[in-house]
Amino acid sequence: MSDLFTLSVLMGIIVSGIRLATPYLFAAIGETFAQTSGVLNLGVEGIMLMGAFSGFYIASTTGSLWLGLLTAAVVGILMGLLMALVSVTLQAEQGISGIGLSLFGLGLSSLLFEKTIVSVVAISGFQPIRIPILGNIPYIGDALFDHSILVYAAFLLVPLSIYVLNHTPIGLKIRAVGQNPQAADSLGISVAKIRYLTVSFGGMMAGIAGASLSLALIDLFQENMTNGMGYIAVALVYFGGWNPLGVLGGSLLFSFVNAFQLWLQVKGVQIPSNIALMMPYVLTIVALAFAANRARQPTALDKPFERGES
Amino acid sequence: MSETVANNGHKKLQEVQMVGIVKRFPGVLANDHVDFDVHAGEIHALLGENGAGKSTLMRQLYGLYRPDEGKILINGQERLFYSPEDAIEAGIGMIHQHFMLVPSLTVTENVALGLKSTRLFALDLDKVERRIVDLSEQYGLKIDPKAYIWQLAVGEQQRVEIVKALYRGADLLILDEPTAVLTPQEVEDLFKTLHQMAQVGHTLIFISHKLYEVLSISSRITVLRDGRVVGSRPTEGATRASLAQMMVGRPIIQQYDRPAVVAGEMCLDIQDIYTKSDRGGDALKGVSLSVHAGEILGLAGVSGNGQRELAECLGGLRPVRQGKVILNGKDVTRASPRERIAAGQSYIPEERMREGAIKEFSVADNFVLEDHGKSPYARGIFLNLNAIRSQARSVIDAYNVKTPSLDTPLKNLSGGNIQKLILARELSRHPKVLVASQPTRGVDIGATEYIHLRLLEQRQTGTATLLISEDLDEIRALSDRIAVIYEGKIMGIVYNSETTLEQLGLMMAGVTEK
Amino acid sequence: MKPVVFRVSLLAVIATMLLAACAPAAAPATPTAAASASVFKIAVVFPSAHNDAAFSQSMYEALLTVQKDMGGPSKVEIAYSENLFNVPDAAAAIRDYASKGYNLVIAHGSQYGTSLEQIAPDFPKTAFAWGTSLDTFQEAGINNVFAYQADAEQGGYVQGVMAAMLSKSGVIGITGPVEAGDAKLYVDGFKQGVLATKPNDKVNITYTGSFSDVSLMAAAATTQIQNGADVLTGSSQSVVGAIGVCKDKNVLWFGQQWDQASLAPSIVVSSQVYDWVPTLEDMIALVQKGVLGGKGYTLTFANKGLVIQYNPSYTVPADVKSAADAATQGIIDGKITVQP
Numbered sequence A: 001m002s003d004l005f006t007l008s009v010l011m012g013i014i015v016s017g018i019r020l021a022t023p024y025l026f027a028a029i030g031e032t033f034a035q036t037s038g039v040l041n042l043g044v045e046g047i048m049l050m051g052a053f054s055g056f057y058i059a060s061t062t063g064s065l066w067l068g069l070l071t072a073a074v075v076g077i078l079m080g081l082l083m084a085l086v087s088v089t090l091q092a093e094q095g096i097s098g099i100g101l102s103l104f105g106l107g108l109s110s111l112l113f114e115k116t117i118v119s120v121v122a123i124s125g126f127q128p129i130r131i132p133i134l135g136n137i138p139y140i141g142d143a144l145f146d147h148s149i150l151v152y153a154a155f156l157l158v159p160l161s162i163y164v165l166n167h168t169p170i171g172l173k174i175r176a177v178g179q180n181p182q183a184a185d186s187l188g189i190s191v192a193k194i195r196y197l198t199v200s201f202g203g204m205m206a207g208i209a210g211a212s213l214s215l216a217l218i219d220l221f222q223e224n225m226t227n228g229m230g231y232i233a234v235a236l237v238y239f240g241g242w243n244p245l246g247v248l249g250g251s252l253l254f255s256f257v258n259a260f261q262l263w264l265q266v267k268g269v270q271i272p273s274n275i276a277l278m279m280p281y282v283l284t285i286v287a288l289a290f291a292a293n294r295a296r297q298p299t300a301l302d303k304p305f306e307r308g309e310s
Numbered sequence B: 001m002s003e004t005v006a007n008n009g010h011k012k013l014q015e016v017q018m019v020g021i022v023k024r025f026p027g028v029l030a031n032d033h034v035d036f037d038v039h040a041g042e043i044h045a046l047l048g049e050n051g052a053g054k055s056t057l058m059r060q061l062y063g064l065y066r067p068d069e070g071k072i073l074i075n076g077q078e079r080l081f082y083s084p085e086d087a088i089e090a091g092i093g094m095i096h097q098h099f100m101l102v103p104s105l106t107v108t109e110n111v112a113l114g115l116k117s118t119r120l121f122a123l124d125l126d127k128v129e130r131r132i133v134d135l136s137e138q139y140g141l142k143i144d145p146k147a148y149i150w151q152l153a154v155g156e157q158q159r160v161e162i163v164k165a166l167y168r169g170a171d172l173l174i175l176d177e178p179t180a181v182l183t184p185q186e187v188e189d190l191f192k193t194l195h196q197m198a199q200v201g202h203t204l205i206f207i208s209h210k211l212y213e214v215l216s217i218s219s220r221i222t223v224l225r226d227g228r229v230v231g232s233r234p235t236e237g238a239t240r241a242s243l244a245q246m247m248v249g250r251p252i253i254q255q256y257d258r259p260a261v262v263a264g265e266m267c268l269d270i271q272d273i274y275t276k277s278d279r280g281g282d283a284l285k286g287v288s289l290s291v292h293a294g295e296i297l298g299l300a301g302v303s304g305n306g307q308r309e310l311a312e313c314l315g316g317l318r319p320v321r322q323g324k325v326i327l328n329g330k331d332v333t334r335a336s337p338r339e340r341i342a343a344g345q346s347y348i349p350e351e352r353m354r355e356g357a358i359k360e361f362s363v364a365d366n367f368v369l370e371d372h373g374k375s376p377y378a379r380g381i382f383l384n385l386n387a388i389r390s391q392a393r394s395v396i397d398a399y400n401v402k403t404p405s406l407d408t409p410l411k412n413l414s415g416g417n418i419q420k421l422i423l424a425r426e427l428s429r430h431p432k433v434l435v436a437s438q439p440t441r442g443v444d445i446g447a448t449e450y451i452h453l454r455l456l457e458q459r460q461t462g463t464a465t466l467l468i469s470e471d472l473d474e475i476r477a478l479s480d481r482i483a484v485i486y487e488g489k490i491m492g493i494v495y496n497s498e499t500t501l502e503q504l505g506l507m508m509a510g511v512t513e514k
Numbered sequence C: 001m002k003p004v005v006f007r008v009s010l011l012a013v014i015a016t017m018l019l020a021a022c023a024p025a026a027a028p029a030t031p032t033a034a035a036s037a038s039v040f041k042i043a044v045v046f047p048s049a050h051n052d053a054a055f056s057q058s059m060y061e062a063l064l065t066v067q068k069d070m071g072g073p074s075k076v077e078i079a080y081s082e083n084l085f086n087v088p089d090a091a092a093a094i095r096d097y098a099s100k101g102y103n104l105v106i107a108h109g110s111q112y113g114t115s116l117e118q119i120a121p122d123f124p125k126t127a128f129a130w131g132t133s134l135d136t137f138q139e140a141g142i143n144n145v146f147a148y149q150a151d152a153e154q155g156g157y158v159q160g161v162m163a164a165m166l167s168k169s170g171v172i173g174i175t176g177p178v179e180a181g182d183a184k185l186y187v188d189g190f191k192q193g194v195l196a197t198k199p200n201d202k203v204n205i206t207y208t209g210s211f212s213d214v215s216l217m218a219a220a221a222t223t224q225i226q227n228g229a230d231v232l233t234g235s236s237q238s239v240v241g242a243i244g245v246c247k248d249k250n251v252l253w254f255g256q257q258w259d260q261a262s263l264a265p266s267i268v269v270s271s272q273v274y275d276w277v278p279t280l281e282d283m284i285a286l287v288q289k290g291v292l293g294g295k296g297y298t299l300t301f302a303n304k305g306l307v308i309q310y311n312p313s314y315t316v317p318a319d320v321k322s323a324a325d326a327a328t329q330g331i332i333d334g335k336i337t338v339q340p
């Protein structure tokens, strides 16, 4: 128990936490854009699976990780467009169509996996890159600056998306479309165009989130390997109050607590494993429920837009 | 200063002509070969009843809808607008009946929304803000560019809308029922701004169904009825009576007869009640009112000051947190709607489609919604359909409800007829107390007149009526006494015969005398 | 919403869901031979994928072997449904197979027991099998259910012995994933094997709580290794995540349920493999004789249902190998008892 609180354990938690947080960050930041513009995309899970599979398949057949990543992004965009078609153009119930898309992704990725790769094989994925200078700082270098390119990308996505959402014309449009689509429409902004854009961007991020698993973090594909991560990513957007910083906080909290409970178990701390396993979920919900900021909640979330309904 | 936004390059708009405009919606001919034209420097009023097609006509000019037939000429040249963007490009701005603002954004962000930035990637909010300040000084439109929309009063929000249009270089500004949400003082300020704008060469189209406003602001008036233009004439020489005749198609009553009635015993006594709003704050903060038999007490106030919550408390739909409500000597503070009905109260709700009726049900079913358990409508546990139908038929005839049949679903009736049906249902029980919340909102003048006459008739027979309305004309036409509510508090109670519009306006704006 | 648009979108949603629902439910693994009385029809319901490199694959491969031994698809027809972690879905599939006239319907998951107890009496002419379990429901008056399980603790023990001898740090990690069923038997046996060999070694167990959370399984392995472990093992299909980490960190791995050497030839020492072939053959013979259930099977070293499969690419030191053989023999002889 006493050796639980050591520097090396802390570093271990940070390294594992950062790795665990990576797919959540990609998926949840992408979903933040979709939701901010008013579309609840519950299809993230399915898109992640398809991204994980297609990226892995292309990378293992061509030998190019980058081509794999690109494929995952494109597949993500395509599935995002499908979601946008159903929810924006056809105005279907967003929750149901999202779950449909998730099941579709689960089924199709499993089917394709069986038809092509057949059984689990591993590849050599994106390798850790040690950042010069920073990577040589004792402890901190190992914990923060020795990760694969996709991990860095996920974390860089946070300031980037804060900037885009809050300080650019397109970000302003996205927020307006999610808060009052009628108003945006009356100013000549195409609500549909913005929503297509955000939902397909969200799809691309979900695809990359899946590929970050199969090409950088686990380096293999297995059926249903996301195991509900996509749904947690959607929840993290709510808990993060539609703010990329909140999403980052939520992802890190969830992942760090998960890494921490593994250490609790390894160090033989006497708590039932079920309780340890529940910790990240319970703590994340509690912490963020208290900190939750509804100010940015898109009022038009989950509502299709049709002109002249005011 | 950022020149990308000012007067976005179009030639100054001198003249707009709409020729032979036809616009159909499923089952409705909203515009039927409408001809309409407007010139620079003019304040042109578009007058018509609810549903006459005013908003629809202007939405076509603003590119929100496309005409089924007809054409639009700008400075003599035919133009096709595919979206508001095109209309904005041509120098047209529109201020909608429901404001088109994003509450969670600041004034500046709302103005900048959809505009190109002068910077490569980033927003240029600082520049936008400077220009907003310039514009608001130029036109006397007081606004704080840094404030969030949700922090602003309705009048301020409207100013933001105007600045938004001016910022986009609008030469022509369409205002769709801009006064509906304003206090009398705010209306005056708005009119000043409009005159100022007209003087510097802007063109204004002012939509309204209120005669006196139209007469006081406009230079020319076009009247629409049932989607058709009835006539267009200079305001000079027009009278209330002649306009009303054009608008409704027949003369209307200028002033109701309100014979003196001696107020009787106190029937409804509201004692210092408090209630929460949907958002959690206090919607009512100690409201006390009393209504006597044979009296109409009008409750005036700008929309959103607790009127809806008060009505819901009285209807038994919202819990009273503190205080008491006494109905005919009985404490009904916590009584259910049914118990209140039993105690002799009738209730005409504001949201008639949500609370007063079930829109999928037929006319006859809606008629017995409250009394279905009683004789003669029920026999044991069964409904007596014949009794229901014959009673419904007779009341519908008496109240002049226009419906194709008793089995027509309510949603297919017009607003005025639905309201008459609810009124018929409520009054057929001969209530001792009547709570009427916005009884004529969205109702045409004919039906409004009818409802008003019925309310006065009830007063004559000794009913105690609490009339909650945001329409000050209605309050003044019917009430014996007038109470004004502001932010959940009663600002004062005055006799109708002894008060002035100005006094009421000040109270509605929250100014207490002395 | 406009009615037409609504209908179109409803259609789109339904189509999407149908596609999703159809994809994982696999067709028969072999082309259906013309239905003749001589064909023995077997159906199996898997909680995970049939090729999960673990529990389900062990049964699937055994079925293929049996099919080949008995004369190919013309003699034995095999159908399966996979990824039915949702029990009601599995129950529906079991009932479906039974009503289609399959001779033997295998419910390959402990969680399917309650459903099977309800379904079996409705199809008295069909034989069912349920694993892993030893309950054939005979006490409930049901006579058409076989039960099977593996004494996973036996192989766990033997691999534990090897792990203790191969570990230099004296810290050995087990990555769960759950504290129940087959995984628990294996984990308990493994721990006993280690401690019987090196009583002072440390065995740390982390549970991830999920058979399929590959990502958390990888994190668990990383944590174990950072904590000093240089030999790891674990159960379920999600261990592919852990094996990947071991390969990167060059840490030894012991496989369970299926030969996992191909995933990482450099670091997998051996795997405990389940051989269901004898069990299946016995069941089929009984069914053909008209006995439709009532018998329980247990895979052990003694009946050759359990096998330690060594990785040909990894050279096990001779002393380790002989210690493992001794432990195996001890278990067969009853000299060593492993507590389940």
Ligand SMILES: Nc1ncnc2c1ncn2[C@@H]1O[C@H](COP(=O)(O)OP(=O)(O)O)[C@@H](O)[C@H]1O
Pocket: A307, A308, A309, B025, B026, B028, B029, B030, B048, B049, B050, B051, B052, B053, B054, B055, B056, B057
């Ligand atoms: N988007 C729409 N869909 C269907 N009918 C509409 C729509 N907008 C307006 N209408 C109908 O067209 C008619 C004219 O409406 P409107 O232009 O809003 O009238 P006004 O603004 O004069 O009150 C009404 O009968 C209204 O119900």
Ligand SMILES: [Mg+2]
Pocket: B054, B055, B056, B097, B176
């Ligand atoms: Mg209108």
